[in-house]
Amino acid sequence: NAGVMQNPRHLVRRRGQEARLRCSPMKGHSHVYWYRQLPEEGLKFMVYLQKENIIDESGMPKERFSAEFPKEGPSILRIQQVVRGDSAAYFCASSPKGTSGTDTQYFGPGTRLTVL
């Protein structure tokens, strides 16, 4: 039973380039969450998606960041025109329901983005 998959595990971009991070949830899970961890900090919520719907994007920066979870394929977190401050570990999590406050989220291994 495969867990949450993320790729790439490491991504290096130059300032101004685009970064695309992919996440495939656990089998049977239809809810995906993205979190960001800056150095020496805890994880911070970014966005919560169901298939073809953004449920909560209250943690997403207003510009340059977008997320989608299409009907087919993985969820994508896209960062346009990256800046050095975007360097962080980005974690994806999935849960089976997402309709209550008691669904456990299971995390992927993360993508470590480095902006040069």
Place this chain on the structure above:
Amino acid sequence: DQQVKQNSPSLSVQEGRISILNCDYTNSMFDYFLWYKKYPAEGPTFLISISSIKDKNEDGRFTVFLNKSAKHLSLHIVPSQPGDSAVYFCAASAREYGNKLVFGAGTILRVKS
């Protein structure tokens, strides 16, 4: 506004002894609490959770205690093993806010053999 706080950045414990990791929260709307363990360069691994209607949940060597009046929870690991050395994150969610987790900054646990 840090709603979930882990005030001890690190903890060192002898193998075989009890490890107690603490977490405080400020938002009384939180109704579900989780502990995750994280090794370097890996994602957080779910350990144990507790709903606000309970005050204790136990799973093997791990027990989580919740004191709602004090807005405090703790994770007990007994007996501690060297493989438990990792960063432990406390997280909370509220039905009111959907399913998003609010994390503490983490506590580094070192278990010495």
